[in-house]
Amino acid sequence: MSLLHVHDLYVEYETPAGPARAVNGVSLDLDRGEFLAIVGESGCGKSTLLFAIAQLLSYPARMTGGVVQFDGLDLTALKPEELRRHRWRDVSVVMQSAMNALNPTLSIGAQLADVCRAHTEWDDRQIADRSAEVLSMVSIDPAHLKSYPFQLSGGMRQRAMIAMALLLEPKLVIMDEPTSALDVVAQRSLMRQIHALRERLGFSVLFVTHDMSVVSHFSDRLAVMYAGEVVELGSTRAVFDDPQHPYSVGLMDAFPSLLGDLKPLTGIPGNPPSLVEPPPGCLFAPRCPNATDACRTTRPELLSDDSRSVRCHLVHPLEVP
Amino acid sequence: MSNAVLSVESITRLFRVGGLRTRGTLHAIDDVTFEVGASEIVALVGESGSGKSTIARVLAGLYPPSEGRILFEGQSVGRRPSRRVRGRMPMVFQDPFGSINPVLRVGHGIERALKLHRPELSGEQRHDAAVSLLERVGLLPGAEVLRRFPHELSGGQRQRLGFAQALASRPSLILADEPVSMLDVSIRIGLLNVMRDLRDREGVSILYITHDLASARYVADRMIVLYAGRIVETGRTEDVISHPQHPYTRLLMSTAPDPRLPLSDDASLTDLGEPPKVINPGPGCRFAPRCPLATDACRVATPRLRAVSTDQDVACFAVTGE
Numbered sequence: 001m002s003l004l005h006v007h008d009l010y011v012e013y014e015t016p017a018g019p020a021r022a023v024n025g026v027s028l029d030l031d032r033g034e035f036l037a038i039v040g041e042s043g044c045g046k047s048t049l050l051f052a053i054a055q056l057l058s059y060p061a062r063m064t065g066g067v068v069q070f071d072g073l074d075l076t077a078l079k080p081e082e083l084r085r086h087r088w089r090d091v092s093v094v095m096q097s098a099m100n101a102l103n104p105t106l107s108i109g110a111q112l113a114d115v116c117r118a119h120t121e122w123d124d125r126q127i128a129d130r131s132a133e134v135l136s137m138v139s140i141d142p143a144h145l146k147s148y149p150f151q152l153s154g155g156m157r158q159r160a161m162i163a164m165a166l167l168l169e170p171k172l173v174i175m176d177e178p179t180s181a182l183d184v185v186a187q188r189s190l191m192r193q194i195h196a197l198r199e200r201l202g203f204s205v206l207f208v209t210h211d212m213s214v215v216s217h218f219s220d221r222l223a224v225m226y227a228g229e230v231v232e233l234g235s236t237r238a239v240f241d242d243p244q245h246p247y248s249v250g251l252m253d254a255f256p257s258l259l260g261d262l263k264p265l266t267g268i269p270g271n272p273p274s275l276v277e278p279p280p281g282c283l284f285a286p287r288c289p290n291a292t293d294a295c296r297t298t299r300p301e302l303l304s305d306d307s308r309s310v311r312c313h314l315v316h317p318l319e320v321p
Numbered sequence: 322m323s324n325a326v327l328s329v330e331s332i333t334r335l336f337r338v339g340g341l342r343t344r345g346t347l348h349a350i351d352d353v354t355f356e357v358g359a360s361e362i363v364a365l366v367g368e369s370g371s372g373k374s375t376i377a378r379v380l381a382g383l384y385p386p387s388e389g390r391i392l393f394e395g396q397s398v399g400r401r402p403s404r405r406v407r408g409r410m411p412m413v414f415q416d417p418f419g420s421i422n423p424v425l426r427v428g429h430g431i432e433r434a435l436k437l438h439r440p441e442l443s444g445e446q447r448h449d450a451a452v453s454l455l456e457r458v459g460l461l462p463g464a465e466v467l468r469r470f471p472h473e474l475s476g477g478q479r480q481r482l483g484f485a486q487a488l489a490s491r492p493s494l495i496l497a498d499e500p501v502s503m504l505d506v507s508i509r510i511g512l513l514n515v516m517r518d519l520r521d522r523e524g525v526s527i528l529y530i531t532h533d534l535a536s537a538r539y540v541a542d543r544m545i546v547l548y549a550g551r552i553v554e555t556g557r558t559e560d561v562i563s564h565p566q567h568p569y570t571r572l573l574m575s576t577a578p579d580p581r582l583p584l585s586d587d588a589s590l591t592d593l594g595e596p597p598k599v600i601n602p603g604p605g606c607r608f609a610p611r612c613p614l615a616t617d618a619c620r621v622a623t624p625r626l627r628a629v630s631t632d633q634d635v636a637c638f639a640v641t642g643e
Binding site: 041042154183184185187188189210211212213214216217240250251252254255256257258259260262264265266267268269271 | 368369475476477505506507508509510511513514532533534535536538539559562572573574576577578579580581
């Protein structure tokens with residue numbers, strides 16, 4: 001059985017113009033120890049999906065359908081108190097901006113201890129030992145337990161956030177763009193560290209990013225999201241080497257390389273569709289260079305063949321009845 | 322280069338930092354010299370804290386350099402650049418959401434720039450000029466976009482608007498401070514193409530400030546790599562990318578995420594990668610504490626930029642063999 005099972009998940013935001021469907025029927029499975037990356041552009045629903053999985057949605061967002069099971073446990077049915085016990089021990093979250101997620105008025109040690117007191121019965125000695133241990137795991141000298149966030153650099157703050165997430169040895173760590181505020185060198189070093197920690201401790205990672213090149217060498221599988229839907233899902237290497245959905249193809253061709261000949265690139269013209277009044281057929285059809293009439297009228301399903309799933313009529317043609 | 326639009330001669334910008342007991346001087350940029358030629362895109366590449374935005378702000382006249390001289394179109398720019406100079410060298414900002422007034426229509430910003438910098442135009446000519454400016458950066462149809470409010474434009478469109486506004490004063494050089502870093506990946510390339518078009522069709526030079534080597538390679542003719550306020554390497558973009566010489570440029574190259582490359586055993590394994598804040602610096606190369614090639618000489622003397630080939634200069638004792 002997979003560690004995390006998400007089936008047909010829908011999330012809507014209430015807006016003055018009507019409900020905006022930010023997550024539109026997403027299904028995912030994550031195995032123990034697996035690293036799954038979710039990539040997509042702003043507004044594609046990737047962060048909303050993470051929040052729904054962590055059961056952190058709040059008004060105006062609302063889960064309107066679907067299943068989220070963790071280790072066989074139906075998270076959507078849990079009461080707040082039961083959820084609280086599950087959080088951090090089973091699933092922890094690393095937020096995007098450590099700058100905002102850490103409390104500027106408390107030392108790192110105090111914030112780590114806060115987590116331990118809320119979720120364990122440990123005494124001060126145990127808390128201090130474990131705090132020092134997790135900081136060392138992310139290559140921060142335990143002397144920094146006494147430091148305040150402003151005394152750490154951006155990369156160290158982000159690593160401190162990861163240390164905090166690992167305090168109670170969770171089975172799943174959810175990461176929402178943890179590297180996006182960092183410079184390239186620090187970014188690469190953080191990715192390596194996450195990768196090494198996962199090998200050592202065996203937790204699963206669900207990693208959201210807008211920059212697919214960041215995860216290219218680190219994730220096992222890659223899900224590409226567009227306008228609230230997963231449009232392609234497969235092993236990371238395979239999706240990079242041979243993207244099949246026209247949106248994935250466009251994304252791959254959208255960033256220049258440091259290698260090879262310099263060729264003119266075009267990106268993907270146009271903008272994502274309205275989530276309040278989505279187009280009737282494929283949501284990508286208005287921007288798709290190869291869209292057919294069928295694409296504009298019938299919504300494609302996410303269909304699998306071998307280990308790859310793609311939501312596209314051009315890859316999986318409609319069967320004419 | 323005699324036809325340089327902009328030449329920057331050993332500028333330094335210091336900031337006072339700290340409280341009573343910790344007072345110090347932050348060297349945001351230190352002895353920086355470079356030129357931008359006509360119809361040329363020059364990329365200023367560096368990480369946060371490298372001084373790249375400080376250079377843009379000094380050039381835009383937001384604060385004067387502490388030392389050094391700036392020559393623009395052959396004339397020295399004083400402590401505060403004149404309106405003419407600001408018009409000929411406008412700036413495009415990083416944040417397309419924070420840099421446009423949300424309560425005024427798109428037309429307002431552009432027509433205002435036209436009014437200030439081209440007062441000879443009549444109202445009708447101004448409108449036509451505004452439409453043409455929008456269309457030159459790919460905002461079509463211009464007349465319709467002119468009537469919209471900023472919130473009706475996407476991030477990419479707003480950033481194009483930023484370039485249209487900059488073009489209104491008929492610039493010879495545009496200062497573009499990370500103009501694409503806040504945009505989605507699929508939109509970025511369109512804007513980089515706008516920059517290339519402006520150079521090729523309008524003959525505008527651009528100082529492109531970025532942390533992204535790959536996009537610098539895509540648009541820039543020449544590249545300047547900054548580390549901790551100093552230039553460590555400059556050269557033609559292709560030369561620097563294909564033969565990076567300075568150990569820092571090499572580190573940047575090896576850590577740039579590129580799915581097309583295999584994962585190399587790069588220095589980020591051991592290097593946690595944070596450029597220093599340069600407060601009350603002593604002599605020596607600022608990269609030395611992180612440098613795999615550093616020798617004692619690197620810690621006592623400051624390396625100067627030296628030519629390693631035609632058109633490629635490096636500030637490193639280990640490379641230039643001094």
